[in-house]
Amino acid sequence: MRAIWTLWKKEMRIYFVSPLAYVFLSAFLFLAGLFFYLGVTLTGEASLRVLLGNLAITQLFVLPMLTMRHFAEERRLGTLELLMTAPVSLGAIVLGKWLASLTLCLLMFLGTLVFPAVLAYYGDPDWGVVFTSYLGLVGVAAAFCAAGLFASSLTDDQVAAGLVGIVLLLPFWLVGRAEALLPEEWADTVRPLSVLVHLDSFNRGVLDSADIFYFVAFTAVFLFLTFRSLESRRWR
Amino acid sequence: MIEAIALTKSYGPRLALNNVSFTIERGEIVGFLGPNGAGKTTTMRILTGFLPATGGDARVAGFDVFESPMEVKRRVGYLPESPPLYPELSVGDYLGFIAELRGFTGRARHQRTGSVMERVGLSGWERRILGSLSKGYRQRVGLAQALLHDPPVLILDEPTSGLDPAQLVGIRDLVKSLAGTHTVILSTHILSEVEALCPRALVITKGQLVAQGSLDELRAMAPRGDWYLVEVDGLDGPRLGALPQVDLVEPLGADGAWRTFRLNARVDPRPAVAELAREAGARVRTLEHRLPTLEEAFVSIVGRE
Known part of the structure; x- marks a missing residue:
């Protein structure tokens, strides 16, 4: 437990002593502001639907870039060897990194809370929907950070890791529109894999255990794959 | 203190280590000699628990590397070939992180980083960013990282590479001062280093241990006449x-x-x-x-x- 905390602190420090965190936070908040403005002016309703829907898809591209350096860079610098010869478990290393990237996501979301505040000043948003929508956003962040870390564990080239991450996540987005590509019976089978389908109920204010399970399982599977990928690389 | 029994390691079809066995007693400083690519780094990585061996056994500080890697890792200080540093961090932050990773918190953490920095000649360098350090200072930070928890066993992969002559003497004196209390295995392809530091050496080439013994014994193995x-x-x-x-x-x-x-x-x-x-x-x-x-x-x- 303490090792995870130590590793988390190190990751956060690296995020904030380099331009990385500031670039991500400002880019993300800029996009969020844009989506909010467009969403409210185009639809004329006091809702965050457009903003949050777009932020979810933004994460598909932003999070692999946020996580791509984690293992790729550690391997290139030789610091992975340092961590793996220190008395900490591989699981702690993976969790520390995942929690750190998730923390940065939470900070990004924290910045977007100004938008519901604006809505509350001028209108009367449905707070239940706002709450579940944000929960969905956190679910997406947790899942995509895990997938991004997995991509990063596969290679020691950051850019390759970022691209692999995006390519890995795209299908989970696209199957939401599977009926356009696949015969109907297939589309019905793959649609439950879609991030969109599960995110949709969060955005409508519905908390369904199946949707929560989806994001938890998504995260767990990719964290496990990251663990295995790092472990198996030692054998080669 | 360190015991390798028939260590074998293959990377796919390539045999990197072939049946390597040796023993190093407590308090010894042993040189690990061999040309580049001979298997020195592979052997060290196996001893530190970073790489699993394909065959054979290794015991370090009384624990089996494969069965109780955590116990071994707690007792080993390891300096890889290139010092494993995070270029964004300062010397103080980095060593503080290592100290915490090694289980030192609060005052113990402070005291450990302070004393190890003094030991390797880094006093007053806390706030310097690792990425801006010269090769010699990076090497010192790497060494500080390995010595921080005062481990009984030190595994140093080319500890003096890239140092200027003055730094070389400093690091050598430091390693010498560890004799008796610490068991040190250090790899190098600089022979004068072995002559200066190690009473005993292991010679490895193409994955095989071809000679071991005191320096006089090794000299005696020179050609016939x-x-x-x-x-x-x-x-x-x-x-x-x-x-x-x-x-x-x-x-x-x-x-x-x-x-x-x-x-x-x-x-x-x-x-x-x-x-x-x-x-x-x-x-x-x-x-x-x-x-x-x-x-x-x-x-x-x-x-x-």
Whole structure:
């Protein structure tokens, strides 16, 4: 437990002593502001639907870039060897990194809370929907950070890791529109894999255990794959 | 303290280590010698628990590396070939992180980082960013990282590479000061380093342990006889080699008409060479007996390529 905390602190420090965190936070908040403005002016309703829907898809591209350096860079610098010869478990290393990237996501979301505040000043948003929508956003962040870390564990080239991450996540987005590509019976089978389908109920204010399970399982599977990928690389 | 029993490691079809066995006693400083790519780093990575071996066993500080890697990792300080640093962090932050990783918190953490920085000559460098340090200072931080928890076993992969002569002496003195209380295995391909630091050495080449012993024992493994240096004008290699006393002739180069040879012989060939030169009307500039250096012993043990 303490090792995870130590590793988390190190990751956060690296995020904030380099331009990385500031670039991500400002880019993300800029996009969020844009989506909010467009969403409210185009639809004329006091809702965050457009903003949050777009932020979810933004994460598909932003999070692999946020996580791509984690293992790729550690391997290139030789610091992975340092961590793996220190008395900490591989699981702690993976969790520390995942929690750190998730923390940065939470900070990004924290910045977007100004938008519901604006809505509350001028209108009367449905707070239940706002709450579940944000929960969905956190679910997406947790899942995509895990997938991004997995991509990063596969290679020691950051850019390759970022691209692999995006390519890995795209299908989970696209199957939401599977009926356009696949015969109907297939589309019905793959649609439950879609991030969109599960995110949709969060955005409508519905908390369904199946949707929560989806994001938890998504995260767990990719964290496990990251663990295995790092472990198996030692054998080669 | 360190025991390797029939260690074997293959990367796919390539055999990196083949049946390597050795023992290192408590308090010993042992040099690990070999040309690049011989398997030094692989062996060290196995001993630190970073890499699993394909076959064989390794015990470090009384624990099996494969069965209780955590216990081994707690007792080993490891400096990889290139110091594992985060370029964004400062020296103080980095060593603080290592200290916490090693289980030191609060005051203990402070005290540990302070004392290890003093030990490797980094006092006053806390706030320097690792990415801006020169090679020598990076190496010191790497060493500080390995020494921080005062481990009974130190595994140092080329600890003095990239250091200037003054730093070299400093680091060597530091390693020497560990003798007796710490068990140290250090790899290098610089032989003077072994001569300066290690009473005993292991020689590895192409994944196999080809020799081990004290430096005198290794020197004794040099070719059959002694080496003699000859500089002549008017004699060639074959004629020198035809002398019954000479076992081996190696041309070393030429300086105008003067040609230099290295002879290996069990019986002192100098009178015979002088006699031959006189008969052939050749001139002799140098004719001397050379004690075998560790370099020569090393080269003859690992073979010429």
